[in-house]
Amino acid sequence: MKRESAPEETSLYEQYRRDLETSQEEKERLKREHEIEKQNLQREYEEHVEAAKEKMRDEIREHMDKELEELKRSQS
Secondary structure (H helix, E strand, O other), X not given: OOOOOHHHHHHHHHHHXXXXXXXXXXXXXXXXXXXXXXXXXXXXXXXXXXXXXXXXXXXXXXXXXXXXXXXXXHHO
16 A cells, blocks of 8 residues: 655645535534424424414304304294
């Protein structure tokens, strides 16, 4: 195996260190992006659930209003 000269070894070491730092920075960036996307999906899910609940409440209210009207008519 060929032995690198001291300056070449230093240069290779520095390149390896920079690559490692870049890799770590990229990993952290991806982790942050993933967390943001996760939060966005959670918020969208919660909004969807709230909208579905509101729709159900409206439908129940409408149904109950119709039943009340029918009851009033039948008692008249």
